[in-house]
Amino acid sequence: MRRALCLCVLLWCAPAWARDAGRAQAIAEQLRCLVCQNQTIAESDAPLARDLRMQVSEQLAQGRSDQQVIAFMVARYGDFVLYRPPVKPMTWLLWFGPFVFLGGGLFQLYRVARRHEQELT
Amino acid sequence: MKKIALLPLIVFGLLVIVLAAGLRLDPAEVPSPLVGKPVPPFRLARVEDPKASFSPSDLAGQVWLLNVWASWCGTCRQEHPALMAFSRSAKVPLIGLDYKDPRGSGAAWLEQLGNPYRWSVLDADGRVGIDFGVYGVPETFVIDKKGIIRFKFIGALTPELIRSTLQPLLRELENA
Numbered sequence: 001m002r003r004a005l006c007l008c009v010l011l012w013c014a015p016a017w018a019r020d021a022g023r024a025q026a027i028a029e030q031l032r033c034l035v036c037q038n039q040t041i042a043e044s045d046a047p048l049a050r051d052l053r054m055q056v057s058e059q060l061a062q063g064r065s066d067q068q069v070i071a072f073m074v075a076r077y078g079d080f081v082l083y084r085p086p087v088k089p090m091t092w093l094l095w096f097g098p099f100v101f102l103g104g105g106l107f108q109l110y111r112v113a114r115r116h117e118q119e120l121t
Numbered sequence: 122m123k124k125i126a127l128l129p130l131i132v133f134g135l136l137v138i139v140l141a142a143g144l145r146l147d148p149a150e151v152p153s154p155l156v157g158k159p160v161p162p163f164r165l166a167r168v169e170d171p172k173a174s175f176s177p178s179d180l181a182g183q184v185w186l187l188n189v190w191a192s193w194c195g196t197c198r199q200e201h202p203a204l205m206a207f208s209r210s211a212k213v214p215l216i217g218l219d220y221k222d223p224r225g226s227g228a229a230w231l232e233q234l235g236n237p238y239r240w241s242v243l244d245a246d247g248r249v250g251i252d253f254g255v256y257g258v259p260e261t262f263v264i265d266k267k268g269i270i271r272f273k274f275i276g277a278l279t280p281e282l283i284r285s286t287l288q289p290l291l292r293e294l295e296n297a
Contacts, residue, residue, distance in 0.1 A: 034151055034256035047221070048256055051247050076254040078154040 024057045027069055031056075032083045040083050153254050153273040160187075160264050161252035165242035168219050168227045175216065175242050177268060184294045185214045187262040188238070188278075189250065191222050192230035194258040200277035204237040207283055213291050217241030220250050220258055263287070265294045 025042060031052065033044035041049040041056075052073070059069045073081045085091045155161075164176040188204065190197040208215045217238035219227035227243060244250050253262065254273075261274040272290055274282065 037149060048247075051251060055248075055251060075154065076251060077256065078152060078254070080151050 020057070020060045023060055023066060024053070027056050027060075027066055028053050030070065030083055031073055032081050034077060034081065150275055151254075151256060153270075155254055155262075155270045156273060158270060160262070160268050160270055161249070163242075163249045163252065165244060165249060168217070168231065168241040168243050169236075171224075171243075175240050177264070180214060180216070180264075181268055182266050183214065184266055184291060185216060185264050187216050187218055187253075187264065189218045189220050189253070189255050189258055189260045189262075190227075190241075191220045191258050192226040193222065194220075196277050197259045198234070200259050200279075201234055201237070203278050203280050203283060205235055206280070207278070207287075208237040208239075211291070213295075214239045218249065218253075218255075219243045220255060221245065221247045263290060263294070266297065 028042035029040050031041045033039045033041045033046055033049040033052075035046035035048050036044045039049075041052045055072075056069055059072065064072075070082070079086055085094060087095055160177045162177060164174050167173045167175055190200075204215065215238050217240070219241050222243065222245065224243065224245065227241060231238075231241065242249075247255075253260075257275065259277055261278055262270050263272040263274075265271050271294060272286075274287070278287065
């Protein structure tokens with residue numbers, strides 16, 4: 001009877017475990033491993049990545065939100081811990097620069113083409 | 122030659138300057154967001170005497186250094202003579218954070234090589250290290266009299282770094 005009760009309690013908790021594990025994985029895929037810096041802490045085998053994954057799981061178990069856990073990491077390691085750089089004035093050049101250069105290049109191409117056309121006529 | 126023909130040369134020159142500046146930076150270095158913020162509080166058992174403990178509040182009102190080290194860290198072994206020389210001559214307390222070391226390993230390492238630290242504390246699971254944003258060993262933090270982190274050295278302290286960067290900073294903080 002007690003075994004059945006334990007089983008029921010475990011099955012009842014399972015969805016919460018699964019949900020937290022899913023959130024932990026999602027957060028871990030957004031955080032950079034500071035040791036193997038081209039990997040996320042989800043992918044990296046470095047001891048620090050393991051420690052940080054554990055921190056993420058523990059904080060979620062304590063009831064923190066995804067944003068709170070990410071803020072915890074950024075407060076300690078800075079923006080670089082975010083695998084995707086944030087879009088803020090400091091990183092506008094990084095995000096929009098390629099499009100600006102592409103635009104500039106296309107514009108020049110257009111001007112050269114126009115001049116060519118005018119010279120031909 | 123038309124002046125406009127110089128434009129590609131000028132752009133190239135600017136590009137050379139920008140890229141040369143970039144080559145002198147280390148992209149793997151992670152600047153610490155803790156500089157300018159209060160030192161993270163903790164209380165850990167001392168390596169030399171596990172019955173005693175240390176907390177940053179014990180050194181409130183003083184300028185001090187926190188050096189993150191470990192017995193398994195090869196670079197720390199290289200840094201060790203510089204720290205020994207520094208602690209012999211400096212008045213600023215050097216506190217060690219023994220990072221992710223099994224109990225006893227740190228004490229044995231200090232016994233063998235010499236102890237430059239006033240005290241060392243054992244951060245066995247690395248949680249205090251995470252609070253300090255530690256991502257490699259060794260690292261050294263400079264804390265001022267108000268308990269604010271003022272500088273973080275990433276990697277080993279060398280005699281040159283101590284002379285050129287650390288000592289002027291300590292002088293400035295001591296006189297504040």
